[in-house]
Amino acid sequence: MIQGFRKLFQSRIGVVLTLGFVALIALAFASADITGGSFGGIGGGERVATVGDQRISTSTYRETLNGAFERARQDNPQLTMQEFLDSGARDGVLDNMVERMAVYAFALDNDLRIGDSLIGSELKDIPAFQGPDGKFSQEMYKAALQQRGISEKLLREDLEQGLAARMTLIPAQIGTAMPEKIAQQYARLLNETRHGSVALIPSAVFAKDVKVTDAILQKYLADNRARYLLPERRTVRYAIIDSTGIGDVQATDAEIAARYAADRALYIGKEARRVTQLVLPTEAAAKAVLAEMADPSRMAAVASSKGLATTQVTGDDRGDLAAKTSPAVTQAVYATAQGRIAGPVRGPLGWYLLRVDAITRTNDRPLSAVRDQIAAAVTAEKRTQALSDRAAKAEEDLNGGATLAEVAKAFGAEVKTTSPLLANGAPFGNGAAPDAAVLRVLSAAFAMEEGGDAQIAASADGKAYILFAPGKITPAAPPPLAQIKPYLERDYRLQEGSKQAEVAADKVLAAILKGKSPAEAMKLIANAVPPVDEVNTSRQALMGSGRPVPPALALMFTMAKGSTKKLEAPSNLGWLIVDLDDIETKAIPANDPMVMATRRQLGPQIGGELGEQLTQAIIADVGVKRNDTAIKAVVDQLTGNR
Incomplete structure (x- = not known):
């Protein structure tokens, strides 16, 4: 349902760009190994798709496939590019890119623009670009981009597209809710109880009569080589x-003195100030509140009486405080004595009143005071x-x-x-x-x-x-036959026994469809088989068990009343006959807590569906043309087939 909508937010440059439904959260540089460079000489042109007026280039498609492949290899190191592409990545990755580009093209067509300042603010929130102090670091930023071979232009384009997608799609999901009648029907399904039976026809009861020779096992091993493969x-x-x-490496006096001079700003005394601030919308409102503060210590109480709240801000020096507020606010604070109130002064959020709570001054540190510290660093x-x-x-x-x-x-x-x-x-x-x-x-x-x-x-x-x-x-290869012969014989016998078990299952199923009960039909099997298991369980009990739902019960809860089906057990263990006699559905009043819980649980899915429908409508509106020749050329180059 909303899986396709979620895929839209996958980054096209191999890094993970998570938008969520509220905000752009992070950019992680830990999952792909992408190198830059051109991708010329591809047959069929230099684009794999045209989305509206936007193009998806062959190089971008290749980089995205490489990034997705490297992430997949983290879970499966033995995965090859050919296996990855055959699993659906060839089309799936391009579909994701098309969806993302389509929404971006739609946003541009409707005059939605993402400013550089907004992109910059998102960059500052990305952990990979932050230094040890948690702040944006230009050095970390450049190093992360260089490590992944990603240009700043490409990264900013990626962020721009993601933000445009968020601003376009999220409004379609706000305020969505599941109608009460639909929630009531879903709640009734949760409380539904099914009555029937499950019978197992084990492969093992037929396996003992299966003929086995070394030649047969050799062929079986050849046919199932991947199953017994020992990894490389x-x-x-x-x-x-x-x-x-x-050897002995030490900092010299000259080196220590030079470092002290280069870092002189670190050792100059500072004046830090801690303030309590109150922000009001107008200067008149700020002056009115200030008039009630004969005692500066009552700032919080006066603010609370008006439904407002104060906050504390600490500036290590003038520059630090200016970065957190504004130069005008900082000038007013540093011109005010401890315990007094500065302002009203205009700042970025309105008109500020600021009480100076504490002033901490540090003196200049001479070379003699920091010599050992510098010597250790230089050494x-x-x-x-x-x-x-x-x-x-x-x-x-x-x-x-x-x-x-x-x-x-x-x-x-x-x-x-x-x-x-x-x-x-x-x-x-x-x-x-x-x-x-x-x-x-x-x-x-x-x-x-x-x-x-x-x-x-x-x-x-x-x-x-x-x-x-x-x-x-x-190299990866199966072990010698003699080493795994007991396991091969067991698996081969179960495989052949499963074929005979299926014949028996068809016989039992036919008998049930002619009117026999499952227990009577199972007596038609000459071999000894387990008794029929009666099933009387509710959907809610299955979901609340905390364990995976057995395949037979999962099938039973999709069947029509009075129907019977056969189901293959996993790993050639046999065949199951699933018979559903009755479906008991109890009425649930509209005010039942289960109805409200269902609305809360499934409500977000409505928003997801609307987002998915909007995405598909946008794709149809902007138009998409795929270049199959270029797509094939990219795939061929990645798999070495050209």
Whole structure:
């Protein structure tokens, strides 16, 4: 139902852009590995679809498919691009992009514009762009974009489209509610009780008579190879280069003095102020309230008597307070003594009254007071730089043809080899868990060929570097027949037994349809089978059990009264005969709490349906043309078929 509407908000650049129904929440740079660059030479033109006057380029489509593929591989590291595309991603990803672009084109056609300031405010709220202090960091912003190969222009376009979609679609969902009569009918269904029976015809009762030979098992294994496949595993050869061998590195007096001079602003004394503020809509209202505050300590009480509330604001210095309020407000606050009220003064939200609650002054800190602190910081930086220089030399040696062992020896590092590992980092069999540094580079190691050149990467904390190369690679393959013969024989017998069980199920079903009871019909089976299970349960009991609903009961609650159906049990375990005798539905008054609960639970779905219908109407209105030749060319290049 609303799944398609939710898909609209998936970002087209491989990062997750969650709009929700209220606000743009976050942008996460942790789920895709996207590289920039052109995508020329694609047959069929440079666009895969035209949506209104907007185009979806082949490069954008490729990047989005790559991003979605990398996210899928986090859950299934063995997934190939071909399998991913065959699962529906080829069309599903493009459908999502078309929906998003269509709403954006519709917004533009109806003169909806997203200003740079709004985009900027959204950027500031994205955690990936915030520094340790929780504030927007230009350095973090640039680093995150560079890491993912995403241009600022592309990111801003992505945010613009998402905001346009939100502003277009959300109004269609506000205030929606499920009608009481419909909610009452749904509530009656929840209270419905079904009476019938379920009979099981197990494959096992026929499996014992199935003929089995090694030749049959060989063919069965070949036909079901993927089921018994052992995943690819490989060892990783690695060595850690850390600060060992760097020697004694210390900050010099000259370096300390230079750093102190460069960071002089950090050591200048500051005057912090904590204020309590009250914001009113007009200057006249602010003056009237101020006239009632003969005692500044009564600010909160006076505000409360008028249905208003005060808030506290702390500024570490003039600049900090100005950023939180305005320059005019800051000037008034710093011109007022402690305990007094500043204002009225106009600010960004109205007219401000501000009581100066506390003034905290700090003196200038001379070099002698912070020398040890600066020395420690400079020394740490010099050691980090020295380690970085060692890593650069190691990388240079590797690029020059040196082996992992040769480079490790030159830097006094020990070469180690992991036990066989799976792509997700888990040890194969009873092997030992890998070092954390190896886990960090494991995806890269699994992308390398056996005997490939060693690579180097930094540790998570930047305090070491790891040299790594693939060791022994064992391709994915089933184990030898002798090793799994008992399991093959069991599974083959169940498979063939299931075929005979289905024949028996058809016989039982035919007998029931001719008037026999399920218990009487089951007696037609020569083999010993379990007794028929009587079922008397309500839909509410199933939903409230907290456990998955058994397939037979799920089927029973979709059947018509007096009907009988057969159902295959999972894993070739047999066949089920589901018989529904009666449906008991009790009347529920309109004021029943279940009706209200149903309205609350299903009400949001109405909004979702309206959003989905609006989206489809927009797509029909703006028009969509797909370039199948270009789509195929992108897919072929991703799968290596061109």
